[in-house]
Amino acid sequence: MDGRRISAAIFDLDGTLLNTEQVTKDLLKEFLVGYGKVVDMEKEDKRMGMIHHESAIAIVKDYDLSITPQQYSQSIMPMYHEKWLQAKPLPGVNRLMKHLQKHGIPFALASNSVKKNVLVKVSSQKGWEESFSVILGSDEVKSGKPSPDLFLEAASRMGVDASCCLVLEDSLVGIRAGKAAHMQVVAVPSIQTESDQFSIADYVIHSFLDFQPQIWGLPPFDDWVLNALPIDPIHFKGSYKNGFLEEISDINASDIPGQAWGVYFGWVDFDSHERFKIVVSIRWDCSCGFFTRNIQACFISGSNEQIRDQQIEVALVGYIRGFQTKQNPSTDAKILDDDKSIALACLDSAAYSYHRCSPA
Structure with a gap:
């Protein structure tokens, strides 16, 4: 952005590459029930990105728990390990990693988690461990984020000048660490907010599907x-009513990544084995004072009468565009005739075929 050509990338892990925060979001709530406590989300949002040791101390203090931070960790960590194995890559992550590999651009992983936990998460993703030039945990440097130590050590091990590194982060703690290391920083916020706190980053995107390598002097x-x-x-899974989809989840956590934001298309399957084509617009709405997911839907095959009052299984297989949320999200998020035309042409192509709409 300022004339420096990027020659390496450094990724955060939790909430940036993997939806670990999404699959573990209710664990603290479940844990605190046993102590008669209720989660304070304002405090937990501010804790995002902290190293576990610091977080454990703060949680024991904030909720006045009758245990030590060490006892808290011993009790809750097995629960986290189980959930981490269910984590999935966020939209566009595998695409970007393969793109960097294809063009010989080295990339590292620098996480505020300790190294052994990082490896648990990474090893569950096919091909990831071999893809990173460097994998670092916070226990391998003097201080974790927001100190720049992790990013500077990653650059050093890759043999790249820090000023030529691009940091990709989802938390304010990580963004501050990247700026302290004098690196370029792209923010991919995992909290659905338009807060100006992310403005210290050099660039803000809603998902890696919106990442444009050429901005940083990388191959497009x-x-x-x-x-x-x-x-x-x-x-x-979902149900359709009056032009909108409502997600139906078997568990408390959503199956749709928090970074899913924009116009997508795909396939809908019914118990009757019928299949329809669909375009959806996914955005977050805060008009009621809190964030809720808004999924506008347009079926481009079949009829609304056939769909009403049925549970459907959706597989989104293509992405058309994002929208400028700071302007008029309700207008930007409308499904256009051009979106329908693009989706219809694509879904008749082998590139967007799909054999089974069923959650993994």
Whole structure:
């Protein structure tokens, strides 16, 4: 952005590459029930990105728990380990990693988690451990984020000048660490907010599907097909009413990544084995004072009468565009005739075929 050519990338892990925060979001709530305590989300949001040791001390103090931070960790960590194995890559992550590999751009992983926990998460993703030039945990440097130590050590091990590194982070703690290391920083916020706190980053995107390598002097993507982007399928169950989809989840956590934001298309399956084509617009709405997911839906095959009062299984397989949320999100998020035309052409193409709409 300021004339420095990027020659390496450094990723955060939790909430940036993997939806670990999404699959573990209710663990603290479940833990605190046993102590008669209720989660304070304002405090937990501010804790995002902290190293576990510091977080454990703060949680024991904030909730006045009758245990030590060490006892807290011993009790809750097995619960986290189980959930981490269920974590999935966030939209566009595998695409970007493969793109960097293809063009010989080294990339590192620098996490505020300790190294052994980082490896548990990474090893559950096929091919990831071998893809990173460097994998670092906070226990391998003097101080974790927001200190720049992790990022500076990653750059040193890659043999790259810090000023030529691009940091990709989801938390304010990580963004501050990247800026303290005098690196360029892209924020991919995992908290659905338009807060100006992320303005200290050099660039803010809602998901890696919106990442543009050429901005940083990197080779551009060349994988768009028929004016859309094939994606790793996003699965969820839902019900349709009055032009909108409501997600139905078997568990408390959503099956739709928090970073899913924009216009997508895909397939809908019914118990009757019928299959329809669909375009959806996914955004977050805060008009009621809190964030809720808003999924506008347009079926481009079949009829609304056939869909009403049925549970459906959705597999989104393509991405068309994002929108400028700071302007008029309700207008930007409308499904346009162009979106329908693009989706219809794509879903008749083999590049967007899908054989089974069923959550993994």
